[in-house]
Amino acid sequence: MIETLLSDLAAATQARIAAVTTADELETIRVEVLGRKGKLAEVSKDMGKLSPEQRGVVGKLLNAAKQSLEETLTTRQNAFAAAALAARLEREWLDLTVPAPGPGLGSLHPLTQIQAEIEDLFVSLGFTVLDGPEVETEFNNFDALNIPPDHPARDMQDTFWLSNGHLLRTHTSPVQVRGMKKLGPPLRMIAPGRVFRNEEVDASHEHTFYQLEGMMVDKDVSVAHLIYFMKTLLSAIFKRDVTVRLRPGYFPFVEPGFELDIQCLICNGTGCPVCKHSGWVELLPCGLVHPNVLRLGGIDPEEYSGFAFGLGLTRLVMMRYAIDDIRQLQGGDLRFLTQF
Amino acid sequence: MKFSSSWLAEHIDGLNLAPAELGSLITIKTAECEGVEPHGAHFDHVVIARVLTSEPIPGTHLAVASVDTGRYGIKQVVCGAPNCRANLLTAYVPPGQLGVTNAKLRGVDSAGMLASSKELGISAEDEGIIEFAAGNPGDAIPGCSSDTIIEIDNKSLTHRPDLWGHHGMAREVSAITGRPLRPVAAELPSGPAPIAVTIADAKLCPRFSALRFENVTVQPSPLWLQQRLESVGLNPINNIVDVTNFVMADLAQPMHAYDAAKLNGGITVRPATDGESCPALNGTTYSLDPTVLVIADESGPVGIAGIIGGGPSAISASTTTILLEAANFHAASIRKTSTKLKLRTDASMRFEKSQDPANTVRALARAVALLEEVSPGIRLVGGVADVYYSLPPLAPIEFTLAWMQRKLGKADLTAAEVTAILTSLAFGVTEAAGQFTVTVPSWRATKDVSIKDDLVEEVGRMIGYGNLTPLPPLVPNTVPPLPPERAYLRGLRQLLTAQGYTEVYNYSFVNEAQAVELGLPIPDHVRVVNPIAQGQELLRTSLLPHIKRNINDNAREFESFRLFEIGKEIHDRGRELPEEIPHLAAVSFAKHGDGTASLFELKRLAGTIAVGCTLEPATAHAYEHPFRSAIVILRNEPIGRLFEFHPSAVETGRAAVLYLDLVKLQALRPETGKYRPLRRFPTSAFDLTVVAEPRELAGRVLHLIEPLAGPQALKVQYLYDYTSEKGRSMTYRITVGAADRTLTSDEVTATRAAIIAGLEATGLTVQS
Numbered sequence A: 001m002i003e004t005l006l007s008d009l010a011a012a013t014q015a016r017i018a019a020v021t022t023a024d025e026l027e028t029i030r031v032e033v034l035g036r037k038g039k040l041a042e043v044s045k046d047m048g049k050l051s052p053e054q055r056g057v058v059g060k061l062l063n064a065a066k067q068s069l070e071e072t073l074t075t076r077q078n079a080f081a082a083a084a085l086a087a088r089l090e091r092e093w094l095d096l097t098v099p100a101p102g103p104g105l106g107s108l109h110p111l112t113q114i115q116a117e118i119e120d121l122f123v124s125l126g127f128t129v130l131d132g133p134e135v136e137t138e139f140n141n142f143d144a145l146n147i148p149p150d151h152p153a154r155d156m157q158d159t160f161w162l163s164n165g166h167l168l169r170t171h172t173s174p175v176q177v178r179g180m181k182k183l184g185p186p187l188r189m190i191a192p193g194r195v196f197r198n199e200e201v202d203a204s205h206e207h208t209f210y211q212l213e214g215m216m217v218d219k220d221v222s223v224a225h226l227i228y229f230m231k232t233l234l235s236a237i238f239k240r241d242v243t244v245r246l247r248p249g250y251f252p253f254v255e256p257g258f259e260l261d262i263q264c265l266i267c268n269g270t271g272c273p274v275c276k277h278s279g280w281v282e283l284l285p286c287g288l289v290h291p292n293v294l295r296l297g298g299i300d301p302e303e304y305s306g307f308a309f310g311l312g313l314t315r316l317v318m319m320r321y322a323i324d325d326i327r328q329l330q331g332g333d334l335r336f337l338t339q340f
Numbered sequence B: 001m002k003f004s005s006s007w008l009a010e011h012i013d014g015l016n017l018a019p020a021e022l023g024s025l026i027t028i029k030t031a032e033c034e035g036v037e038p039h040g041a042h043f044d045h046v047v048i049a050r051v052l053t054s055e056p057i058p059g060t061h062l063a064v065a066s067v068d069t070g071r072y073g074i075k076q077v078v079c080g081a082p083n084c085r086a087n088l089l090t091a092y093v094p095p096g097q098l099g100v101t102n103a104k105l106r107g108v109d110s111a112g113m114l115a116s117s118k119e120l121g122i123s124a125e126d127e128g129i130i131e132f133a134a135g136n137p138g139d140a141i142p143g144c145s146s147d148t149i150i151e152i153d154n155k156s157l158t159h160r161p162d163l164w165g166h167h168g169m170a171r172e173v174s175a176i177t178g179r180p181l182r183p184v185a186a187e188l189p190s191g192p193a194p195i196a197v198t199i200a201d202a203k204l205c206p207r208f209s210a211l212r213f214e215n216v217t218v219q220p221s222p223l224w225l226q227q228r229l230e231s232v233g234l235n236p237i238n239n240i241v242d243v244t245n246f247v248m249a250d251l252a253q254p255m256h257a258y259d260a261a262k263l264n265g266g267i268t269v270r271p272a273t274d275g276e277s278c279p280a281l282n283g284t285t286y287s288l289d290p291t292v293l294v295i296a297d298e299s300g301p302v303g304i305a306g307i308i309g310g311g312p313s314a315i316s317a318s319t320t321t322i323l324l325e326a327a328n329f330h331a332a333s334i335r336k337t338s339t340k341l342k343l344r345t346d347a348s349m350r351f352e353k354s355q356d357p358a359n360t361v362r363a364l365a366r367a368v369a370l371l372e373e374v375s376p377g378i379r380l381v382g383g384v385a386d387v388y389y390s391l392p393p394l395a396p397i398e399f400t401l402a403w404m405q406r407k408l409g410k411a412d413l414t415a416a417e418v419t420a421i422l423t424s425l426a427f428g429v430t431e432a433a434g435q436f437t438v439t440v441p442s443w444r445a446t447k448d449v450s451i452k453d454d455l456v457e458e459v460g461r462m463i464g465y466g467n468l469t470p471l472p473p474l475v476p477n478t479v480p481p482l483p484p485e486r487a488y489l490r491g492l493r494q495l496l497t498a499q500g501y502t503e504v505y506n507y508s509f510v511n512e513a514q515a516v517e518l519g520l521p522i523p524d525h526v527r528v529v530n531p532i533a534q535g536q537e538l539l540r541t542s543l544l545p546h547i548k549r550n551i552n553d554n555a556r557e558f559e560s561f562r563l564f565e566i567g568k569e570i571h572d573r574g575r576e577l578p579e580e581i582p583h584l585a586a587v588s589f590a591k592h593g594d595g596t597a598s599l600f601e602l603k604r605l606a607g608t609i610a611v612g613c614t615l616e617p618a619t620a621h622a623y624e625h626p627f628r629s630a631i632v633i634l635r636n637e638p639i640g641r642l643f644e645f646h647p648s649a650v651e652t653g654r655a656a657v658l659y660l661d662l663v664k665l666q667a668l669r670p671e672t673g674k675y676r677p678l679r680r681f682p683t684s685a686f687d688l689t690v691v692a693e694p695r696e697l698a699g700r701v702l703h704l705i706e707p708l709a710g711p712q713a714l715k716v717q718y719l720y721d722y723t724s725e726k727g728r729s730m731t732y733r734i735t736v737g738a739a740d741r742t743l744t745s746d747e748v749t750a751t752r753a754a755i756i757a758g759l760e761a762t763g764l765t766v767q768s
């Protein structure tokens, strides 16, 4: 009887499917029973011998058996696939706490960082950034800044003199001269850069350090403008409101000349070792541009006036990061440099 | 410069300010006060005492003395001075002063100390305990009192010749406080000049004034004078020299006293002649030349003008007649001579600041009164010898009130305020309707004040800059672009740190040994003429010497590292300013491994910085690995090198370096081109394997294939190679295509055949 045969095959196959333990075994059963040359196909081949009525009945039974077996198979196949995926994922456990291979992030020199920060600040205030050479003419470094030969101010700046008759600039102020000639009035410029003083090096003295020169020339620039500007600028640099004061200071290229002090940021002016108990920290020299300097820069001092200042970038870096040995800045030691 | 606050107070009527407050005011208004220190506080406690008995302590050089101290009663004191004797009036220091404590010396109790002049801080005299001719036990030490010293930064006095003396500073204090300055006596004797004076060059010596005295007694100065000098850092010598120093410290006018008996004839102020020399007061004999100005008598130099007096004519115990000089010399000339002789003195320091020629006679007048006090019986001989050449007076300075207001940014500044301030500083002021005409006092006119801008400072500082209201400048608000070079360098730095490189800054100096090590020719360097330390002889023509040092230094701390520097090479251009060329040096170092990873990492970096660059093998420098050195080429221009340091140049590990000329690199950066439409037709690709010598360069073969592949070649790509001792086979992938159609297989085959034929024609073999 073909019906009996079918139901026995279906029951036996269901039992075998239930018993498999691997996806491969399942596949073997599928090929054996449901494949093109499988047992169900053989049964359907024999259907030709049946009467049309019987064929209809058996056909239905056959389809039902096939469908039922396929469903069971698919269910089990899915289960095996899901288990396999789960097993793969589990095998792919990864420790993401180990360091990534390849180089880490490098760091910029702290002077580069502070210089960029201050440049951006000045650019936003309408200042042009200029460059000047490290080797300067005696004229630009001294004479054009109202420091003629034998002026005692030349003693204040120990100069490296060079075999070619020139010198290593002792300040960024020569860029004032270059800037006036290049830009003409009115002008706003800054010039950051490396400067040199011929002195012995120790923890607080360097022969090579960084300054930022600033200059503004316009009609009727006054001391009151200078104070406003310095206060605004220094508040931005120190990221807090700072109190500044001007006191007389002597620099031949400005008249009047000032030393600008800021109220000590450590003790807020009450006195501490950092400010030597004075409440004030000397920060930068500044002043109104001397008429002789304007004249040598091709600007008429009767028509224009200006202010200039020199900010010590090296000093600022040391203050910001509390660096106690200035030599570190040009020591090339990565243990130091990678901290910034 | 040290200022005694009690000395300053003597010049001012009713000055009533604590010295610390005075120091702050001077800082704000005049010059930087560096410190305010008490001086001689012990004089409030030290007293005159009479030695009642003095008995030697056997076996020692000490004596035990019983002394009547008045204020502190009878005390027993152990004393080591040879002059300790009964009835002596000396100084008693009670415990608690000058570090003195109640002590037991050789088993003897000692309550306090008998002191020498040196121990009291009066002079350098320490031959024995001080002796007084008169006085009562318990009296304070006559002429000595506690004081406070105000120390002013010399640099901030550079432009103020008048502030190198107490009187000048007192004038400032008077202007600051509004208390009146007391006049200084200026009475000079009249009579014939006591000595003939000739000045050879009025520019170098604008004025020479002198007085002659006889019946002089040379002896120690009174204590008040000694203590006063000592308090401002001058050593008491004898009464005559002390007076000259006192006047200098008061009026800023250096003076010199000669033993007139040792002078031969008249005085000439003249340049020295070649071969002349001058034995000086300090025991040194200076060789002179015509750049040095001397004071000479008929026998030769008796002093170096403005710097130091001569030894043979110095005041000595046997001196009975003196010539007292107060002269004025050219500042720059004094400065030059002082630098040349390496001799800076209290006199030269003052003359360097351009002293006031009118001051010589003021100083002499002041000295007369003092000499009469310290050398009783002294007599003037004749009047003043005073030779000077009148300079045209400085033209009055004119300005308007409105101008002064604009300069300071103070619109409410009044004419009365300006007048009051300038008058208090001894300027002569006339003002009408806001138009000022100002004459400058002689002591400010030598250099300090000559134009109206100089007066802005005078007015500004006395008003106090803190009394100006900060004012925003009225200027157009335009933001200028960051110059392209700066933007470029900034971007480059960001790129390098993102790739793991840390920035170093190195000095612009190298030493000769460093240059030689890297084969940099010494004569190509700009040389420092006056280095004060080693390692500063030359300006760097390459960043590599310091980079090499950075590598070796950091290799001691790290297994591997990356660093870079952007700095300037400085190339000598003779009399012109040198050429300063920014360069980049990037280093990848690894202690272990064969070095290839570092080199290729830097090659990749080069490709990121100099997009499209290629490498060509270079003839290695001595410091480079002879087989690992290449020139970096961008658009047919060499822009730098990629190499590994020679093993002899590094202490350990391997260091690869990329060194680029940033000026060339920036000039060769590609300009933004036009967009190319995306390809619409498929392309074909085929691989070829070229067999060559073992050290054939992959890049050379690539450059051979490119032109052979013809216009349809879109890309020629190196894939991989296999290299053995026998040879090197390198596989390339060639991609071809056309813009307007799909290439036929015949066309592709033809291209392939053309490449193979072309390569074989150069002697290479192509594997099929």
Ligand SMILES: [Zn+2]
Pocket (backbone or CB within 6 Å): A264, A265, A266, A267, A268, A269, A270, A271, A272, A273, A274, A275, A276, A277, A279, A280
């Ligand atoms: Zn503080």
